Amino acid sequence: MSVRVENLSIAYRTRAGEVRPVDDVxxxxxxxEIMGLAGESGCGKSTLGNSLVYLEGRMRHLGGRVELDGAGxxxxxxxxxxxxxxxxxxxxxQYAMSALNPTRRIGRLTTDLLRSHGVRDRGVMTEMRRRxxxxxxxxxxxxxxxxxxxxxxxxxxxxxxxxxxxxxxLVADEVTSALDVSxxxxxxxxxxxxxxxxxxxSMIAITHDLSILAQVADTILVMYAGRLAEKASTxxxxxxxxxxxxxxxxxxxxxxxxxxxxxTLTGIPGRPPSLLSPPPGCRFAGRCPFAREKCxxxxxxxxxxxxxxxxxxxxVSEGWPEAGRA
Amino acid sequence: xxxxxxxxxxxxxxxSAFGGDPTPALRGVSFGIGRGEVVTLIGESGSGKTxxxxxxxxxxxxxxxxxxxxxxxxxxxxRAGLRDYYRQVQGVFQDPFSSCNxxxxxxxxxxxxxxxxxxxxxxxxxRAKIESALHAVALDPGDVLGKYPxxxxxxxxxxxxxxxxxxxxxxxLVADEIISMLDxxxxxxxxxxxxxxxxxxxAILFITHDLSLGHYVSDRTVILRRGAIVEMGDTVKVFSNPxxxxxxxxxxxxxxxxxxxxxxxxxxxxxxxxxxxxSTQDRYRARPLARRHKPRPVSAVEPPALTQxxxxxxxxxxxx
Numbered sequence: 091m092s093v094r095v096e097n098l099s100i101a102y103r104t105r106a107g108e109v110r111p112v113d114d115v116x117x118x119x120x121x122x123e124i125m126g127l128a129g130e131s132g133c134g135k136s137t138l139g140n141s142l143v144y145l146e147g148r149m150r151h152l153g154g155r156v157e158l159d160g161a162g163x164x165x166x167x168x169x170x171x172x173x174x175x176x177x178x179x180x181x182x183x184q185y186a187m188s189a190l191n192p193t194r195r196i197g198r199l200t201t202d203l204l205r206s207h208g209v210r211d212r213g214v215m216t217e218m219r220r221r222x223x224x225x226x227x228x229x230x231x232x233x234x235x236x237x238x239x240x241x242x243x244x245x246x247x248x249x250x251x252x253x254x255x256x257x258x259x260l261v262a263d264e265v266t267s268a269l270d271v272s273x274x275x276x277x278x279x280x281x282x283x284x285x286x287x288x289x290x291x292s293m294i295a296i297t298h299d300l301s302i303l304a305q306v307a308d309t310i311l312v313m314y315a316g317r318l319a320e321k322a323s324t325x326x327x328x329x330x331x332x333x334x335x336x337x338x339x340x341x342x343x344x345x346x347x348x349x350x351x352x353x354t355l356t357g358i359p360g361r362p363p364s365l366l367s368p369p370p371g372c373r374f375a376g377r378c379p380f381a382r383e384k385c386x387x388x389x390x391x392x393x394x395x396x397x398x399x400x401x402x403x404x405x406v407s408e409g410w411p412e413a414g415r416a
Numbered sequence: 417x418x419x420x421x422x423x424x425x426x427x428x429x430x431x432s433a434f435g436g437d438p439t440p441a442l443r444g445v446s447f448g449i450g451r452g453e454v455v456t457l458i459g460e461s462g463s464g465k466t467x468x469x470x471x472x473x474x475x476x477x478x479x480x481x482x483x484x485x486x487x488x489x490x491x492x493x494x495r496a497g498l499r500d501y502y503r504q505v506q507g508v509f510q511d512p513f514s515s516c517n518x519x520x521x522x523x524x525x526x527x528x529x530x531x532x533x534x535x536x537x538x539x540x541x542x543r544a545k546i547e548s549a550l551h552a553v554a555l556d557p558g559d560v561l562g563k564y565p566x567x568x569x570x571x572x573x574x575x576x577x578x579x580x581x582x583x584x585x586x587x588x589l590v591a592d593e594i595i596s597m598l599d600x601x602x603x604x605x606x607x608x609x610x611x612x613x614x615x616x617x618x619a620i621l622f623i624t625h626d627l628s629l630g631h632y633v634s635d636r637t638v639i640l641r642r643g644a645i646v647e648m649g650d651t652v653k654v655f656s657n658p659x660x661x662x663x664x665x666x667x668x669x670x671x672x673x674x675x676x677x678x679x680x681x682x683x684x685x686x687x688x689x690x691x692x693x694x695s696t697q698d699r700y701r702a703r704p705l706a707r708r709h710k711p712r713p714v715s716a717v718e719p720p721a722l723t724q725x726x727x728x729x730x731x732x733x734x735x736x
Contacts, residue, residue: 130599131570241461270460270625271669275677298600301671328673342604344632346655346670350611355632357608358601361569 092292093119093142093259098154100134100141109365110152111137113316116392117400119259119309124285124293126303126324129313130339132362136184138313139261139296141165143181159258176207180257180290184264187244190236197232200251207255214254221250221289225280242273246280253284258291260284265295266302278306300343304328309398312336315362315373318392322399332401335374372404380405418448419619420472420505420588425481427467427643441467443644444481444719447636449588454610454620456630456651458666459640465623468640469592472621473507474498485588503533506581510593512573516565522573523561525580533584549579553609571602578609589613592623607633627670631655636728639663642735644719649729659731 100112111134119125129135141149142156142165151166158178164170175181183189191199200218204210219229225246236244245265253260262281266274284290295307303310304324311321312333320333331337338358348355360377363369369376375385384404392402401407425445428438442464449455459465470476472483474490482489485501493501509515516522526546534542550557553575560568560576568576574594581589591610595603610620610633624630630637631651638648639662647660658664671677720732 130601271627271666271671272460274671275669278671279677299671300600301673304673305671305677339601340673342601343673344604344607344628345672345674346628346631346667348628348632349652350608350632354608355604357603357605 092121092123092159093294094157095142096155096157098138098141098156099152100137100145101150101152102137103148103150104366107366108150109316110368111316111365112141113368114154115318116154117311117318117321119292119294121291122285123309124281124295124307126300126307126310127294127296127313128298128300128303128310129319130298130362132315132365133313134316134365135296135313136263139263139294140181140183142259142294143175143179143261144168144171176203176252176257177255178257179259180252180255180261182248182252182260182262182265184267184296186263187241187248187265187268190244190248192235192237195233195235196239196247199236200232200254203251204254209255218250218254221254222247224283225250226276240273242269242276245269245273245277249277249280249284253290256289256291259294260290260292261294261296263296264298267297267299274302275305278302281306300328300340301345312339315368316365317373317389318400318402319374320399320401320403326396326399332395332399332406333374333403334378334380334405372402380410382410418450418453419486420449420621421484422447422468422472423482423484425468425471425478425483427464427471427476428479440643442471442478443642445640445643445645446481447638447645447648449619449621451587451619452614452617453636454614454622454634455636455638456622456624456634457638457640458624458627458630460625460666462642463640464643465625465640466592469507469590469621469623472588472590473505474501475507499533503584504587505590506584506586506588507590507592508574508577508581508594510596512570512577512597513565515577516573518565520564521562522565522568522576523563525577526583529580529583545583546579549582550576552582552613553579554605555579569602570598571606574598574606575609578606578613582613586618588619588621590621590623593625595629596624596626603629627655627666628672639666644732644735645722645730646720646732647730648722649726653726653729657726657729659725659729661734 096116098112098115099110101108102111115138127135127139137149145151145165145168156163156165163174204214222229222231227243227246231247266277269277281293285293297303307324309321309323310327312319314335320331320336331340342355342357344355358377363373363376371387372385372390375381390402390404390407392400393407394400395406423446425442426440427442429441430438445468457465467476471478482491490501516525530542547557555572555575560572565573595606598606614620622630622633634651636649637651637654639646641662647654647663658667720735722730722732724730
């Protein structure tokens with residue numbers, strides 16, 4: 091087990107009060123696994139992913155532990171985390187590609203980054219050149235400024251920089267989101283390539299876009315309003331999802347080939363509950379067509395229903411009939 | 417004759433304040449939009465799709481060519497004429513939060529329309545008009561009236577902005593990436609709303625980079641690359657029988673749920689979690705898509721010529 095997260099809860103300070111976007115979350119990511127972390131805006135996916143590497147000022151560790159390669163990861167202690175960052179765990183934050191310092195060439199940015207982590211080995215820059223070549227960028231990129239590169243190029247550079255020391259875990263937050271389809275594909279394939287070559291042992295790819303995960307991820311974890319809803323292998327989650335939220339979410343995605351005059355897609359009525367005062371039971375109950383009394387009152391546990399397939403839903407774990415299915 | 421006719425529109429942007437060769441953002445673009453027709457304008461970033469939308473809304477001017485609305489060149493419109501044009505042609509944009517002033521209630525965008533277009537309308541009559549517009553976009557007046565922008569979801573705000581357009585006698589809506597910031601579960605509702613508005617006669621120019629969204633809503637599709645049309649025509653024809661290599665590459669790169677970019681990857685994924693793939697070498701050979709499309713500077717303003725390949729299906733000659 092490369093990464094094991096147990097009962098992790100993270101609080102996030104907002105102007106209206108403290109919310110808990112990560113609420114008692116447990117899962118693991120195997121060696122060589124690319125796990126997609128999916129969910130809609132505000133569901134806590136970014137807070138969960140970021141908390142494994144860097145707790146922002148507004149984030150607070152409430153409980154639970156994280157294990158990496160069998161040893162505890164001191165995520166609550168910023169200073170103790172520092173030696174782990176970049177060497178063992180690495181993060182590509184959302185919008186990172188737009189945050190590259192425009193006054194430094196890429197090569198200088200990289201050596202600065204390495205130095206801040208105490209790495210002065212020249213061999214690492216040789217590796218950087220090799221990897222730039224590998225993703226089709228060429229080492230000339232090192233002499234260029236970030237604004238001279240396209241979005242897709244900048245995103246690839248950002249991922250190479252974050253994985254230069256071959257971390258065990260890379261958390262990539264929305265790395266394909268602001269890109270055109272052809273660049274999305276290049277970045278997605280690069281992620282698989284880096285895993286295959288062992289540059290990164292395991293990966294958590296955070297995105298709201300399930301169709302990208304269908305291409306890139308081995309497993310997908312779906313979050314809803316701070317809790318885990320479902321985790322399964324990519325094929326199972328997309329072809330045979332069990333959680334009503336996953337089912338409805340997938341049914342609302344237009345695909346090339348679907349036209350309104352043949353198939354009318356439907357969205358999910360309603361909105362996610364406010365995290366300031368979440369409901370006591372299942373958080374999806376208010377929007378769920380199958381919800382019964384129990385759903386509103388009791389929180390369903392996140393349980394394994396088939397090997398590798400976890401779901402948090404009373405309907406699934408208690409085997410309610412499909413009545414009322416749209 | 418279409419309601420809106422775009423004729424040989426080109427737009428040059430000055431590269432820098434100190435001269436240098438101007439960059440063509442649009443090169444001789446021509447197409448029309450008929451009444452009640454949804455036309456999708458598809459392009460990657462930098463293709464000129466937003467610039468064209470802005471020219472139609474008179475937020476930018478064309479360097480050459482013209483945009484005709486009901487047979488009148490929109491560049492010639494002044495005061496009353498322009499006001500009448502905006503009565504009929506309105507825009508909705510990508511980021512709903514930046515369309516509303518955060519210190520005023522969100523429905524102020526509706527009140528501003530009253531001040532500009534219906535100053536003499538009585539309060540009850542205005543109220544009824546607002547309610548019918550909100551009803552048309554499936555919003556409950558109680559949910560949105562008097563609320564501040566941050567109290568509304570992105571989907572509600574986009575609906576509110578569409579309702580604002582419906583208060584006027586809008587006949588053409590320019591919708592520029594209006595759902596790319598929305599969550600998947602609310603996106604499709606806005607798409608379905610556009611379709612129901614189209615059925616009641618509204619024409620829509622749907623600008624997007626997302627091919628599957630474009631395919632879902634539109635009657636006709638225009639694919640723009642580096643400022644010029646590479647392929648256009650009936651949506652079903654363009655998507656089912658793409659002729660231009662660029663269109664084919666775009667379609668091949670779209671991530672789909674039930675189809676892999678590489679069929680080889682499906683086998684290894686069936687092994688379940690953590691199954692390490694071995695097809696690294698194949699993947700490498702197939703990859704350099706991004707490189708193939710690395711933008712080269714466009715030297716000529718002259719667009720590639722379009723050829724008709726079928727009824728309502730046109731393809732441009734390949735550009736190097």
